Amino acid sequence: MNTSSVQLCLRGVTRVFPAVEQQKPLHALGPLDLDLRRGEFFSVVGPSGCGKSTLLDLIAGLARPTAGTITFEGRPVAGEVPDGIGVVFQEDASFPWLSVYDNAAFALRRAGMAEKDIRERVDPTLAVVGLQSFAGAYPAQLSGGMRQRLCIARTLVTRPRLLLLDEPFGALDQQTRLLMGDELLDLWRLTDATVFLITHSLDEAALLSDRIGVMSARPGVFIDLVDTAWPRERDSRIVSDPAFGRVTGRLWEMLRGQSLKALAGG
Amino acid sequence: MTRPGKVRWALIIAALALLEGACRLGFVSRQTIIAPTAMAAGAWQALGSAEMRGHILITLASVAQSIGLAIVVGFAVGAALYRLPRLRRTLDPFLASYYAVPAFVFYPVFIVLFGLNRWPLVAIGFVFAVTAVIINTLDGLSRVPRGVRRTAAVMKLTPLQHIFFIMLPAAAPWLFTGAKFAVVYSFIGVIAGEFVLSGAGLGHAIAFAYNSFDNATMYGLMLLLFLIVGGINMQLWIWEQRLYARRGGY
Numbered sequence: 095m096n097t098s099s100v101q102l103c104l105r106g107v108t109r110v111f112p113a114v115e116q117q118k119p120l121h122a123l124g125p126l127d128l129d130l131r132r133g134e135f136f137s138v139v140g141p142s143g144c145g146k147s148t149l150l151d152l153i154a155g156l157a158r159p160t161a162g163t164i165t166f167e168g169r170p171v172a173g174e175v176p177d178g179i180g181v182v183f184q185e186d187a188s189f190p191w192l193s194v195y196d197n198a199a200f201a202l203r204r205a206g207m208a209e210k211d212i213r214e215r216v217d218p219t220l221a222v223v224g225l226q227s228f229a230g231a232y233p234a235q236l237s238g239g240m241r242q243r244l245c246i247a248r249t250l251v252t253r254p255r256l257l258l259l260d261e262p263f264g265a266l267d268q269q270t271r272l273l274m275g276d277e278l279l280d281l282w283r284l285t286d287a288t289v290f291l292i293t294h295s296l297d298e299a300a301l302l303s304d305r306i307g308v309m310s311a312r313p314g315v316f317i318d319l320v321d322t323a324w325p326r327e328r329d330s331r332i333v334s335d336p337a338f339g340r341v342t343g344r345l346w347e348m349l350r351g352q353s354l355k356a357l358a359g360g
Numbered sequence: 361m362t363r364p365g366k367v368r369w370a371l372i373i374a375a376l377a378l379l380e381g382a383c384r385l386g387f388v389s390r391q392t393i394i395a396p397t398a399m400a401a402g403a404w405q406a407l408g409s410a411e412m413r414g415h416i417l418i419t420l421a422s423v424a425q426s427i428g429l430a431i432v433v434g435f436a437v438g439a440a441l442y443r444l445p446r447l448r449r450t451l452d453p454f455l456a457s458y459y460a461v462p463a464f465v466f467y468p469v470f471i472v473l474f475g476l477n478r479w480p481l482v483a484i485g486f487v488f489a490v491t492a493v494i495i496n497t498l499d500g501l502s503r504v505p506r507g508v509r510r511t512a513a514v515m516k517l518t519p520l521q522h523i524f525f526i527m528l529p530a531a532a533p534w535l536f537t538g539a540k541f542a543v544v545y546s547f548i549g550v551i552a553g554e555f556v557l558s559g560a561g562l563g564h565a566i567a568f569a570y571n572s573f574d575n576a577t578m579y580g581l582m583l584l585l586f587l588i589v590g591g592i593n594m595q596l597w598i599w600e601q602r603l604y605a606r607r608g609g610y
Contacts (some may be wrong), residue, residue, distance in 0.1 A: 156513055174516070181514045187398030190607040191529040204525065232606050245511075281390045 101256060101288050101339040102130035106162035108313075109148050121313040122148050125162060128307065128316065130256075130290065137291040137299035139345060140309030141356035146292045147184075149314065150260050153290065154181050166256065170297075174197065180254030180287075184261040187246075188233040189242045192202055194220065198247045215251045223247045239270050243277070250285065257282075259291045263298070271295070272330040275302050279329060296349070300330055300341040307341060308348045311356040318348045394575050398544035398554065403587075412489075412565060412577075416584065419550060419562040422478050422573050426485030426546035433486075434493020439523075441494070442501040451499055452522020458491045467557055492541035495509060500534025501527060533603060547589050 108124035123145035130136055132186050139145050151157040153164060155175040164171040166179065175181070189197050198220055202212045220226045223243040224234075233241050242262050249257065259278075263271045274297060293299050299306045300322065308318040322341050324332065332338050364373040376396045383395035394402075406412040412505075463484060470480035477551045503529060512526040528535065554563025562585055570579035 111560055156510065156515065175514050176460065179514075183507045185528075186511075187505065187507030187511040189508065189529070191528075200525075204515060204517060204521060217439075303408055334457055 097323065098127045098129070099131050101167055102128070102133040102290070102304070103165045104128040104153075105164075107149075107159045107164060108161040109145065109159040123152075123312075123314045124159075124242075126315050128259070130288060132255075132284055133288055134289070134304045135279075135289045135302055136305050137303040137309065138297045138307045138309060139293060139296060139348065139349065140314055141311050141353040142294075143144050143356055144309045144312050144352070145232060145310060145314035147260055149309075150181070150253075150258050150292050152292070154258055156177060156181075173350055178255040179258060180244070180249035180252055180256070182245050182249050182260065182262045184264045186233075186241050186265075188236075188243070188244050190233050192232075193229065194231050194236070194244055195226055196232070197233065197244055198251055200248060203256065212251075215253075215307065219247045219251045222284065223249070223277065223336075224242055228340045228343075237276060239266050242274070246281070250281065253285075254287055256288045256290065259274060259289065261292055261294060264294065271298060272301070272333075276329045278302060283326065296342045296345045297333065301328075301330060306341075306345065308345060309352075311352045318344075320344055326360070371478035382468040391573075396412065398576060399579040399583045402578075403583045404580070406577060406580045406584060414580070415482075415560060415562050415565040415581075416588075418478070419554065420588070422482050422487065422550045422561065423485060423543075423546045425482045426489060426550055427539075427542050429482070430489035430493050430542040430546060432583065433534065434490045434538060437490075437499050438494045439501065440499025441498055448498070452588075455491060455495055458606050463487045464553070464557075468551065481550050481553040481561070483548040484553040488549035489542040489545035492545055496534045496538030496541065498529070500531030500538070504530040533600075533607070536600055536603060538599045540593070540600070543592060543596065544589075551585070592608050 104218040105127055106125040108120045111120040111122055113119045120243060124320065126149070138146050146155070152159050153166075153171065155171045158173050166176045169176065192200065195216060198216045199212045202215060217226065217229075220229055223246060225240060225243060225247060226349065228236060228240065233244065236244065240304070242265075246262065261275050266274060278289070279302060289302075291299070291302060303322055304324065306322065307316045308320065309315065310317045320341060323337075370472065379388075379393070380397060382396050383390070383398075423571065467480055467484060467485065470483045474480050474483065508530055510528065511521055517525065526550045550561070551563040554561035556566045562581060564579055566581045566585070569575075569581065
């Protein structure tokens with residue numbers, strides 16, 4: 095792989111949670127290596143408790159690895175979210191006390207940007223996620239899917255070069271997830287950002303991704319990297335392609351044993 | 361006006377009319393209770409008296425001091441306990457059993473500490489109110505959703521920005537409830553303290569009228585107290601409803 099195309103590099107990344115109240119230390123993750131290419135859509139699937147969200151926290155700089163190194167665009171990630179990384183979490187993280195517009199503008203205002211410049215970024219971003227006509231509404235007036243789109247918009251206005259998504263559609267029904275997946279693909283093409291998606295859904299991973307990392311049961315390591323070979327221009331209609339079935343089949347083949355292991359391990 | 365609002369007013373007016381009729385027709389002894397119109401006249405007379413206005417103002421000043429102290433100290437202690445979970449676990453049993461302690465027993469201690477003035481009464485109101493503020497502050501901060509806290513971490517806010525732009529607005533409904541309790545408990549503490557332990561204030565004036573068999577003044581002052589406390593609580597309720605309506609009950 096051309097090293098200039100590598101945006102995020104993980105080498106021997108390990109996370110062990112220290113012992114708490116007479117329990118043993120918990121080896122959650124690794125050692126784990128990964129090279130994330132600039133502009134690719136990469137998804138991670140794995141059994142429950144395998145350390146997917148822990149991995150996202152480490153990449154985001156929200157936690158420190160016990161061992162190993164993480165570099166983003168050549169600079170080490172160590173305990174602080176690097177500039178150029180945006181994160182959208184699974185939980186509804188919209189701010190209920192702010193309107194849709196003020197939610198989207200929040201990070202830019204805190205960064206001291208001029209109101210005119212903020213409007214120039216927020217208005218088109220809300221339009222892209224289909225929330226422009228709801229700019230004055232409050233999160234309580236939006237559906238779950240719209241609130242998650244708002245959280246994505248709030249992250250996109252900061253123009254991240256790497257977008258980390260921790261099961262952002264986990265609480266949505268299957269049809270809405272497919273449509274949100276299409277929107278996410280549109281955003282990915284529009285922004286040219288690299289996307290790192292954590293998901294439980296094999297269909298979602300197979301539909302959206304250029305590459306999929308399959309993780310083992312705890313301690314999570316990559317046991318397979320699946321290249322989907324989808325064209326950049328794609329949408330949810332890909333689910334009727336026989337190749338889609340082959341990708342999900344391969345994912346499940348790798349995951350079934352790991353999921354049983356995770357289930358047996360509690 | 362909404363339909364429940366109309367029903368509410370109709371019930372109040374019907375109850376007052378019933379009491380008025382019962383008093384006027386002699387079904388209720390005037391030594392026990394007086395007619396609502398007589399209460400209103402007593403309240404009006406009290407408002408015209410400089411001495412009574414003084415009692416009212418001195419009570420309101422003490423209650424305001426108690427509320428202010430309870431909110432400032434309660435928020436600060438609540439926020440500190442939120443940041444120090446070990447200390448919180450240690451103090452939890454005390455907070456849970458706090459209202460089992462009769463706060464009035466501390467009055468002699470407060471007199472020794474603050475002297476024979478209004479501060480012991482302010483302190484009584486404060487000790488009644490402060491724990492409710494601490495508990496609600498802790499509750500509110502603990503309920504800030506994890507996603508909101510993590511999002512704030514991603515945005516790299518300064519500690520002050522984190523407090524003022526994330527934690528306080530996110531916990532606002534609980535903080536507001538704490539402030540509401542501070543108002544109610546401060547009134548209870550100060551008025552009850554004045555009733556038995558003071559030579560001035562609305563509570564003292566009501567007790568004095570009661571001991572003098574001056575029912576018109578006693579019920580007039582009670583009506584004024586009811587209107588003041590009810591008015592403040594109604595205004596707080598209206599603000600709270602606005603806050604909740606915008607946030608969809610959160």
